[in-house]
Amino acid sequence: MYDFAIVGGGIVGLSxxxxxxxxxxxxxxxxxxxxxxxxxxxxGHNSGVIHSGIYYKPGSFKARFARQGSxxxxxxxxxxxxxxxxxxxxxxxxxxxxxxxxxDLYSRGLQNELAIQRIGVEELKEIEPHVNGLGxxxxxxxxIVNYRQVSEKMADIIRGxxxxxxLNTKVEKIDEDFDDVIIDTxxxxxxxxxxxxxxxxxxxxxxxxxxxxxxxxxxxxxGEYFKLxxxxxxxxxxxxxxxxxxxxPFLGVHFTRMISGEVDAGPNAVLSFKREGYKKPTSMRKI
Ligand SMILES: Cc1cc2nc3c(=O)[nH]c(=O)nc-3n(C[C@H](O)[C@H](O)[C@H](O)COP(=O)(O)OP(=O)(O)OC[C@H]3O[C@@H](n4cnc5c(N)ncnc54)[C@H](O)[C@@H]3O)c2cc1C
Numbered sequence: 001m002y003d004f005a006i007v008g009g010g011i012v013g014l015s016x017x018x019x020x021x022x023x024x025x026x027x028x029x030x031x032x033x034x035x036x037x038x039x040x041x042x043x044g045h046n047s048g049v050i051h052s053g054i055y056y057k058p059g060s061f062k063a064r065f066a067r068q069g070s071x072x073x074x075x076x077x078x079x080x081x082x083x084x085x086x087x088x089x090x091x092x093x094x095x096x097x098x099x100x101x102x103x104d105l106y107s108r109g110l111q112n113e114l115a116i117q118r119i120g121v122e123e124l125k126e127i128e129p130h131v132n133g134l135g136x137x138x139x140x141x142x143x144i145v146n147y148r149q150v151s152e153k154m155a156d157i158i159r160g161x162x163x164x165x166x167l168n169t170k171v172e173k174i175d176e177d178f179d180d181v182i183i184d185t186x187x188x189x190x191x192x193x194x195x196x197x198x199x200x201x202x203x204x205x206x207x208x209x210x211x212x213x214x215x216x217x218x219x220x221x222x223g224e225y226f227k228l229x230x231x232x233x234x235x236x237x238x239x240x241x242x243x244x245x246x247x248x249p250f251l252g253v254h255f256t257r258m259i260s261g262e263v264d265a266g267p268n269a270v271l272s273f274k275r276e277g278y279k280k281p282t283s284m285r286k287i
Contacts, residue, residue, distance in 0.1 A: 001028070001180070001191045001192070001193075002028045002029065002030045002190065002191070002192040002193070003024070003027040003028050003029065003192065003193050003194065004017075004020050004027060004028075004029045004030070004192060004193070004194050004195075004196060005029075005030050005032060005181065005183055005190060005192035005194070005195045005196070006029065006030070006031045006032065006195075006196045006198055007032050007171045007183075007195065007196070007197050007198060007199045007206050008031075008032075008033065008197070008198035008199040008200055008202075008203075008206075009031050009032075009033030009035070009038040009039065009151070009155070009165060009167070010038070010039055010041060010042060010043040010151070010198065010200050011039065011043040011147055011150065011151050011154070012043075012198040012200065013031050013033070013196075013198030013199075014031060014038060014039075014151050014154035014155055014158065015154060016196055016198055017029050017031050017154070017158045017163055018154050018157050018158060021157070021158065021161040021163065025161070028162070028163070029158060029161075029163035029164070030163065030164045030165075030166055030190065030192070031155070031158060031163070031164070031165045031166070032166050032169050032171055032183070032185065032190070033165065033166065033167050033168075033169065034168070034169060034170035034171070035167065035168070036167055036168055037167065038148075038151045038152060038154075038155050038165065038167075039147060039148045039151035039152070041200055041201060041276055042200050042201065043147050043148070043151055043200075044147065044148045044151070045278060046147060047254075047256045047258075047264065047267075048144050048145055048146055048147060048256070048258055048259060049089075049142065049143070049144055049239060049256060050070050050073050050074060050084065050086075050142060050143040050144065050145055051066055051070060051142060052066070052067070052070050052089070052109075052114055052116075052139050052141050052142045053065075053066025053067045053069075053070060053112055053114070054091075054105065054108065054109040054112060054114055054116065054137070054139055055105070055108070055244065055251070056108075056112065057108075058108060058111035058112050059111075063112050067112060067113065067114070070141060070142075070143075073145070073150070074086065074141075074143060076150065076153075077145055077150070080153050082145065082146075082149050082150055082153060083145070083146070083149070083259055084143055084144065084145040084259065085143055085144050085145075085257070085259060086140070086141060086142070086143035087142070087143055087144060087237070087238055087239065087257055088138060088139060088140045088141070088142055088143075088238045088239070089138075089139040089142035089238050089239035089240070089241060090119075090124065090127070090128055090131070090136045090137065090138055090139070090238045090239070090240055090241070091105065091136060091137045091139065091241045091242070091243060092124065092128075092131055092133035092135075092136045092240060092241070092242060092243070093133055093134050093135050093136065093243050094132065094133050094134065094242070095134070096134065098134070098242075098243040099134060099135055101243045101244075101246070102118075102135055102136070102137060102243050103118070105137060105243065105244075106118045106137050109137065109139070114139065114141065115140065115141070116137055116138060116139050116140070117137070117138040117140075118135070118136075118137055119135065119136050119137070119138050120135055121133065121134065121135065123136075123138075124136045127237060127238065128236075128237055128238060128240065130235040130236075131240060138238075142238075142239055144239070144256070144257055144258060144259050145259055146258075146259045146260070166185075166187065166190075168187065169185045169186065169187040170185055170186045170187075171183055171184070171185050171199075171206060171209065172184050172185060172186060172209065173209050174195060174206070174209050174210035174211075175210075175211075176210075177191075179193070180192065180193060181193070181194065181195045183195060195210070197210075201218055201220065201275040201276065202218075202275065203216075203218075204216050204217070204218055218275060219271075220271075220272040220273070220274060220275045220277070221269045221270060221271060221272055222269075222270045222271075222272040222277060222278070223266060223267025223268065223269060223270075224266055224267055224268050224270060224280075225256075225264040225265060225266030225267050226264070226265045226266060227262055227263070227264055227265075228255075228262070228263040228264075228265065232263075233257075233261065233262070233263045235263075236255045236257060236263045238257075239254065239255065239256055239257060240254060240255040241254040242254065250267075250269055253265065253266055253267070253268070254266075
């Protein structure tokens, strides 16, 4: 019998498990993950950026959460010796009509209490000689990390506190008993006092498996990236982002330095027919 059963071993499930042990050191926590390793989906397929939270509405929960999260992620990496690089980011306006949007974003960043700088063409050339822009915001506190490594450390911390990470275990059905929750998996039945749904792209299915009707719909999009040839990586010093187009809910195509030394350019956004489909369909691969 567990106190807390967390469905999903991505960064949200694992950090929830860790936070539970900080608040309830004697609790019994289990993280249930359908894959053979943690962080095998969104968490292990993302750009690896430690975002600063510049984009979010000042005073919103998201802005506060992003700001605190970026600080605590950097601190977590420092304390646990996880390789990371606070390489900073530039958001670059390349067209005159983007300059007012850049200024709005700058004042938003200041309201979000970020120590950022609005820089002109010359300063931009100094720090990013291969970028042609009309002006930029420099966000020194943005960085990069490998979130698989972060997640593995979080899993170790949970285990170190007496918790369990049940891998290869897919939650299929959740029922409520008098005081407990009964969780049926492909690997046996578990009981817990509480279940926390951290199943990412399957969180709607987990809610349905527990008998909840939601009006949420997961519409999968795949982001595709190019990689810079190793001999061209010197072209990119920071993370380089465009000014976001307010018509789209994406940050725009950017250059991301990865902790492995690679530099990615992307993503686009392609409607995907699978929730966990990371490759192009075979028929499209040569296009
Ligand atoms: C293309 C892309 C780039 C991104 N870039 C960044 C970035 O640079 N920086 C950043 O901070 N964020 C980034 N994000 C966002 C970030 O990756 C996600 O917000 C985060 O990883 C979500 O974590 P999660 O734990 O909710 O989900 P996931 O990592 O998807 O974890 C959910 C887990 O639940 C498990 N699961 C699902 N169903 C079941 C079941 N029935 N039984 C057991 N287990 C189950 C899955 O196997 C999975 O491991 C990016 C996202 C995308 C898509």
